[in-house]
Amino acid sequence: MSKRSILILLFISLAFNLAVLGGLFWLRVHRPPHPFHRADRKEGLKFPDRFAKHRPDPEISKIHEQFNQNKLLLMQELRKDPFDELYVKALMDSSIVTQGMLERRLGEKLLESRRQMTASEADEYFGKRIEFMTNFKRHIKDRRSKHEKDITDKP
Numbered sequence: 001m002s003k004r005s006i007l008i009l010l011f012i013s014l015a016f017n018l019a020v021l022g023g024l025f026w027l028r029v030h031r032p033p034h035p036f037h038r039a040d041r042k043e044g045l046k047f048p049d050r051f052a053k054h055r056p057d058p059e060i061s062k063i064h065e066q067f068n069q070n071k072l073l074l075m076q077e078l079r080k081d082p083f084d085e086l087y088v089k090a091l092m093d094s095s096i097v098t099q100g101m102l103e104r105r106l107g108e109k110l111l112e113s114r115r116q117m118t119a120s121e122a123d124e125y126f127g128k129r130i131e132f133m134t135n136f137k138r139h140i141k142d143r144r145s146k147h148e149k150d151i152t153d154k155p
Helices: 003-029 038-044 058-079 085-116 119-153
Strands: none
């Protein structure tokens, strides 16, 4: 190859490398961070420091595991051909009962924690929960709207 050809290839390679670096720079600097980054979520919804020593409730863990097992059995049964509709309905009823038990226990745990909080701690913690829930709901709504728009825009 001639010296001129090598120089042209070098400049083309340099242009591609600069384009990639520029794209990475733009992604890192100019693009806003995702609103639901896991680290931000954990930090934002943290209980007050004096609750840090609380251990997870084994009863909640047990009920949650049972709920997940019910969902797994439901999916496995729905996968079958033919599937047993009566068994599926029984699994759905069991799942609803288990979910109710889980919600009740989680609610009791929140109520117990709230009784131990000061007014300012409760305002801060539950205010952040409300903010997160509102933002998450908006995020899901925006994603669904975009998805529906994408579907209707397709030829």
